[in-house]
Amino acid sequence: xxxxxxxxxxxxxxxxxxxxxxxxxxxxxxxxxxxxxxxxxxxxxxxxxxxxxxxxxxxxxxxxxxxxxxxxxxxxxxxxxxxxxxxxxxxxxxxxxxxxxxxxxxxxxxxxxxxxxxxxxxxxxxxxxxxxxxxxxxxxxxxxxxxxxxxxxxxxxxxxxxxxxxxxxxxxxx
Numbered sequence: 001x002x003x004x005x006x007x008x009x010x011x012x013x014x015x016x017x018x019x020x021x022x023x024x025x026x027x028x029x030x031x032x033x034x035x036x037x038x039x040x041x042x043x044x045x046x047x048x049x050x051x052x053x054x055x056x057x058x059x060x061x062x063x064x065x066x067x068x069x070x071x072x073x074x075x076x077x078x079x080x081x082x083x084x085x086x087x088x089x090x091x092x093x094x095x096x097x098x099x100x101x102x103x104x105x106x107x108x109x110x111x112x113x114x115x116x117x118x119x120x121x122x123x124x125x126x127x128x129x130x131x132x133x134x135x136x137x138x139x140x141x142x143x144x145x146x147x148x149x150x151x152x153x154x155x156x157x158x159x160x161x162x163x164x165x166x167x168x169x170x171x172x173x174x
Contacts, residue, residue, distance in 0.1 A: 042103075043168070049099040050108070050164040056096040057115055057157045060089040061150070064122050068146055071129040072138055093119060108167060111160040118153040125149045 093116075100112040125146040132138055 046103045047168055049096070049103045050160075050168070053093075053096040053100050053112060053115070054157070054161055054164075056089065056093040057119075057153075057160075060093045060119055061122075061153055061157070063089045064126055064153075065150065067126045068129060068150075071126070071132075072143070090119065090123065105167065108160070108164055111156065111163055114156045115153070115160060118149065118156045122146075122149045122153045 097112045097116045101109040103109075125142070128142050129138055129146060132142075
């Protein structure tokens, strides 16, 4: 075989492979350039959703704790009308949780859902305490139930903050 023909037969597949690789690299680079701004906007939306959830969870926790103090301390009850005039924090918490569940990622959506469940349990504990008619003492097991559910709520809020921070700062999540 003529050396020129042999060189052409060997060089053609190599050139074809190089051209395909260059084309694929160019497409990947173009996709990354296009996705960059979209990813930045998505990240900002996630950051806002996470911050809103943390703020609303904190407001909710404080409101439930004030309700608890009012329920067990007759002296605190005279402020009740002022507290009831405040907007209900549970609605804002529900919307904040929904935003996180939509923005994701799945592990943070799950943690947000766990905060929602804990908020429901905490609210139930407050309602149980408020069910006393004031003439009887609050049962110790009801006080303990509130303390336990309050702790669970705060633990879940802290777990969310830690995971959201890791996600936004690029650390691997568990």
